[in-house]
Structures are given as C-alpha cells and as structure tokens.
Amino acid sequence: MTHILITAAGSHGDIAPYTGVGARLRAAGHEVALATHDSYAPLVRAAGLEFRRLPADPRTRRADPEDATEQARRPPAPGGTRALMRQAAAFVKELGGGIADAARDDTDLLLLSATTAPLGHHLAEARGIPSLELPLVPAAPTGDFAPVVSGGRSLGRWGNRAAGRLSLRVIDRLYADAAREMRARLGLPAATPRTVRRRAEAAGRPVLYGFSEVLVPRPSDWRTGLDVVGNWWPWHAPDDRLPPVVEDFLAAGPPPVFIGFGSMAGGEGERLSALAAAALRRAKVRGILQSGWAGLTTRHTSADDDLLTIGEVPHALLFPRMSAVVHHCGAGTAAAGVRAGVPTVPVPVTADQPFWAARLAALGVATAPIPFKDLSTDHAVARLAHAITQATAAPARRDHATAAAHRLATEDGAGEVLKAAERLLA
Known part of the structure; x- marks a missing residue:
C-alpha cells in the first residue's frame, strides 16, 4: 500500500480543497495523510484522512496585531511592504520545521500546496521521493495576464511575463531563510530557492492547477507539464444536510x-x-x-x-x-x-x-x-x-x-x- 502526504497551510480556503483530493486518493486504495494546522484537524479527520500537525496556525494567531498571516490578508500600509515581507518570512520559517517533521519514513509521494511547495521540494530531494505541486491559483509567468496578486490589470504580454518573473523572485526571497535552514537540517548541499525552482522547470516537473478553464483558460505560452485540471472541491459526507x-x-x-x-x-x-x-x-x-x-x-x-x-x-x-x-x-x-x-x-x-x-x-x-x-x-x-x-x-x-x-x-x-x-x- 502506498503512503501519500499532502501538505497545505493558510486559511480555510487554502486547506479545504485538499480534503476532497485526499478522499479521492483514499477511495482508490492509498493511505493519505494531510499535514496542516490544528484548527483544521476535524476537517481532515472527517474526510477519513490522517491528520498531521503544521505550526503557525493563522486562526489561533490572528488576534496578535503583529501576526504575519493576519497582516498578509490586509492591504499593506504605505511603506509597509518591507515589514510585511519580514512577517511573512517568519511565518514561512516556522512552517519549514513542521513540514520536515510531518513526513514519515514510509512516505511514497508528496503533494504540495502553493504555500508549502517551496519547502516540500527540499524534503522530496532529501528523501528521494517524487513530489507534485497542486496550486489553487495560476503562478507561472505568462503573457496572457499579470500575476494574480497584481490586481488583475494587464500590463501587455511583455509586461505580464516580466511581472510574473519578478513575482517568482519575490517568493524566492521570502523562502530563502527557511530553505537554507531546511536544507542544512536535511543534510543537503546549499542551494537557493531560485536554483531549486529552475532545476524543476528545466526537468519539466509536472504542476496541476486546481481551477477551471471556465474561469482561466490555460495560458498559451505555458510549458508542457503545467496543466489546468479543474477545481478540487472540499470533502463533505454524502449524507450531509443543511442544519x-x-x-x-x-x-x-x-x-x-x-x-x-x-x-x-x-x-x-x-x-x-x-x-x-x-x-x-x-x-x-x-x-x-x-x-x-x-x-x-x-x-x-x-x-x-x-x-x-x-x-x-x-x-x-x-x-x-x-x-x-x-x-x-x-x-x-x-x-x-x-x-x-x-x-x-x-x-x-x-x-x-x-x-x-x-x-x-x-x-x-x-x-x-x-x-x-x-x-x-x-x-x-x-x-x-x-x-x-x-x-x-x-x-x-x-x-x-x-x-x-x-x-x-x-x-x-x-x-x-x-x-x-x-x-x-x-
């Protein structure tokens, strides 16, 4: 029997779709664990999946006005982008140790959300096991539209691609400290997030995007291996009824x-x-x-x-x-x-x-x-x-x-x- 570990971090919308994915894998005969925050343990277990804990739970930390994940959900104040990046990097750094702890020796495959993928790839490299990215939003640069966090305004095909590449470099910087610590902990040679990402791109590593082409048609300039497959719906019991x-x-x-x-x-x-x-x-x-x-x-x-x-x-x-x-x-x-x-x-x-x-x-x-x-x-x-x-x-x-x-x-x-x-x- 194969053992699959899904890792996902963030708010309810960042977690719930993976319960549906996990339940589908479990129904096909795989043992599935979902590593996420404590607040979502009931959600995970209700879907019949093993729960494994990840730190930095946004729901238990959101009362803290300096909390990175809460601040990340608010538009930054003027001049506040640098502070927001520092806070988000601290969240990511805390997350890194939890992801390393979540993988057991019998893990055969890692399925990674957008938040956990830049850390999970190091873990997959250290364990010598395959991994698959499962983002919920389009992330690879394209001329068809600007990065999703830019507000949806097109910058023209060249500008959209340039902004997309810039957004990836920002993410690389955000994960740099956490990646360095994680690679040292796992006994891997030093490598920056950008280097690891480019290796994956050069190898044509598959990425499945969990949204529908009804809303976002697959960009015409994406490389082979970047596929839009449709939404992953949160699991709920077949006999569930409204209260x-x-x-x-x-x-x-x-x-x-x-x-x-x-x-x-x-x-x-x-x-x-x-x-x-x-x-x-x-x-x-x-x-x-x-x-x-x-x-x-x-x-x-x-x-x-x-x-x-x-x-x-x-x-x-x-x-x-x-x-x-x-x-x-x-x-x-x-x-x-x-x-x-x-x-x-x-x-x-x-x-x-x-x-x-x-x-x-x-x-x-x-x-x-x-x-x-x-x-x-x-x-x-x-x-x-x-x-x-x-x-x-x-x-x-x-x-x-x-x-x-x-x-x-x-x-x-x-x-x-x-x-x-x-x-x-x-």
Missing part, C-alpha cells in the same frame, strides 16, 4: 442572498453586519450572513425575520439555494458560486481576490466588483444594495451562471490528481 434552522429559514420565503467574507476582515463584524443588513433591506431581499473571521451576526442589527446568521456549512449545499452570493472572491468561494449556478457580487479584499472578481465579471456571472475598501464610504449601503439588485434581478446573469455551472460539472479535478499521482508512484 434544520437553515432549512426552516429557506422554507419561510424566497431564496435569500448569501453574504460572507471568509477569513477576511477580522474584527469588523459589527460594522459589516449593520451594513449588510441595511443593504439587504434596501434591496428588499432576505439574507444569510456567514459569520467567518469577521464575525458577521444579526445580533447587532434590528430584529428581522428576513436575516439569519450561520457558521461553517458546505457551500456545495448552501449556494445552490441562494438567489445570489456576496463574498470576498477567494479562489474556492468564487468557484463554489459558479458551480452553484448563481450570480455573484464580488467584494475582493486583497491578494488574488481582485483577479478572481474580474474573472467572474468577465464571464458574465457577476456584477462589477466592489473593492472591500469601498464598504467604508458614505455610499456603501446604496452601492451594495444596487449590486445585490443587479445580481438578483437580471435573468441574463443567472443564465450565464447556469451555463458556467454545466461546464464545471463535466470536470473531474480530483480524478486528474489521482491519475498523475499513480503515474508518479509507478
């Missing part, structure tokens, strides 16, 4: 609008809850607020039978029951809205979120994005209400969403990972 309180709410009126910001906007729950409730009332629609890290709740709004607060529930079960979804446009949440065939109101905060928001709008399944910072203006309620009305009242947008959902339904991203893993194991 009774949610079912009762859904049965009490027309389909509501979902509002949630995932792991964004920590500590802004009271303000955002009041804003969301006011916008929903102004748009004359019912709403479900998902608490998330922001702490959205109806407790700070006036009593209203047309609002409900929920915790974590599978988007695969909830989103198809909505009339529209309002969210931060993380990669997984954006794809979940498309999969459900419902229109989206994108409210991107940072990182790759503006990229996905622009993709949804270009596909015709979303309204024009509302940058999160604009929810602090005097016209925020009116603007959000107008976008909700546009999303729920335009049949063409829902038709586009339905058509995109049908296309996504034909893809089997986890199945493609299984095929690639078994080729490497062979």
Whole structure:
C-alpha cells in the first residue's frame, strides 16, 4: 500500500480543497495523510484522512496585531511592504520545521500546496521521493495576464511575463531563510530557492492547477507539464444536510442572498453586519450572513425575520439555494458560486481576490466588483444594495451562471490528481 502526504497551510480556503483530493486518493486504495494546522484537524479527520500537525496556525494567531498571516490578508500600509515581507518570512520559517517533521519514513509521494511547495521540494530531494505541486491559483509567468496578486490589470504580454518573473523572485526571497535552514537540517548541499525552482522547470516537473478553464483558460505560452485540471472541491459526507434552522429559514420565503467574507476582515463584524443588513433591506431581499473571521451576526442589527446568521456549512449545499452570493472572491468561494449556478457580487479584499472578481465579471456571472475598501464610504449601503439588485434581478446573469455551472460539472479535478499521482508512484 502506498503512503501519500499532502501538505497545505493558510486559511480555510487554502486547506479545504485538499480534503476532497485526499478522499479521492483514499477511495482508490492509498493511505493519505494531510499535514496542516490544528484548527483544521476535524476537517481532515472527517474526510477519513490522517491528520498531521503544521505550526503557525493563522486562526489561533490572528488576534496578535503583529501576526504575519493576519497582516498578509490586509492591504499593506504605505511603506509597509518591507515589514510585511519580514512577517511573512517568519511565518514561512516556522512552517519549514513542521513540514520536515510531518513526513514519515514510509512516505511514497508528496503533494504540495502553493504555500508549502517551496519547502516540500527540499524534503522530496532529501528523501528521494517524487513530489507534485497542486496550486489553487495560476503562478507561472505568462503573457496572457499579470500575476494574480497584481490586481488583475494587464500590463501587455511583455509586461505580464516580466511581472510574473519578478513575482517568482519575490517568493524566492521570502523562502530563502527557511530553505537554507531546511536544507542544512536535511543534510543537503546549499542551494537557493531560485536554483531549486529552475532545476524543476528545466526537468519539466509536472504542476496541476486546481481551477477551471471556465474561469482561466490555460495560458498559451505555458510549458508542457503545467496543466489546468479543474477545481478540487472540499470533502463533505454524502449524507450531509443543511442544519434544520437553515432549512426552516429557506422554507419561510424566497431564496435569500448569501453574504460572507471568509477569513477576511477580522474584527469588523459589527460594522459589516449593520451594513449588510441595511443593504439587504434596501434591496428588499432576505439574507444569510456567514459569520467567518469577521464575525458577521444579526445580533447587532434590528430584529428581522428576513436575516439569519450561520457558521461553517458546505457551500456545495448552501449556494445552490441562494438567489445570489456576496463574498470576498477567494479562489474556492468564487468557484463554489459558479458551480452553484448563481450570480455573484464580488467584494475582493486583497491578494488574488481582485483577479478572481474580474474573472467572474468577465464571464458574465457577476456584477462589477466592489473593492472591500469601498464598504467604508458614505455610499456603501446604496452601492451594495444596487449590486445585490443587479445580481438578483437580471435573468441574463443567472443564465450565464447556469451555463458556467454545466461546464464545471463535466470536470473531474480530483480524478486528474489521482491519475498523475499513480503515474508518479509507478
């Protein structure tokens, strides 16, 4: 029996898709462990996977105002980029030791998320075992679009490629200290992250991207071995149902609008809850607020039978029951809205979120994005209400969403990972 180790670090959206991948591999007869943070141990074990711990858990550290992972989710203050890099490098350095500890002697294959891949490749080299990168967002330079963290604005084909190469060098710098320590610990000769990355590129090492060509067609100038295979959906039990309180709410009126910001906007729950409730009332629609890290709740709004607060529930079960979804446009949440065939109101905060928001709008399944910072203006309620009305009242947008959902339904991203893993194991 083969033993596969998946490593993933970050927030819920960075972890949950790999539970679906792991469950698919396990169903094919492989022993699968998922190394991630303590907060996600129940998620991992529920999928039937072995949990192994990684340090630097964002959920237990996010109350610290100096915490790197929390700060990384906020737009940097002027002149704050250098400090942000130092904080992120400290997070990566802590992560490196945990990844080395997570691999047992019987590990046959490493599957690596974007965050863990620059460290996991050193481990694979030391152990002499194959590895496979499984990023959730496009990372290789291309002329087709600028790096996803640049906000989605094209710089022209030459500029896009140059910016893509620059972004890789920034990542190399970010991982430099952690890589040096890890290679020394593993008894490997010194090599910079850039050297290791270029060796992998020269060898044509395969990379499978876990998003759909419905949203991002495979770039025309990517090398052979960089493949877009479709989304990996978070695992949930086949007999899972929505909580009774949610079912009762859904049965009490027309389909509501979902509002949630995932792991964004920590500590802004009271303000955002009041804003969301006011916008929903102004748009004359019912709403479900998902608490998330922001702490959205109806407790700070006036009593209203047309609002409900929920915790974590599978988007695969909830989103198809909505009339529209309002969210931060993380990669997984954006794809979940498309999969459900419902229109989206994108409210991107940072990182790759503006990229996905622009993709949804270009596909015709979303309204024009509302940058999160604009929810602090005097016209925020009116603007959000107008976008909700546009999303729920335009049949063409829902038709586009339905058509995109049908296309996504034909893809089997986890199945493609299984095929690639078994080729490497062979």
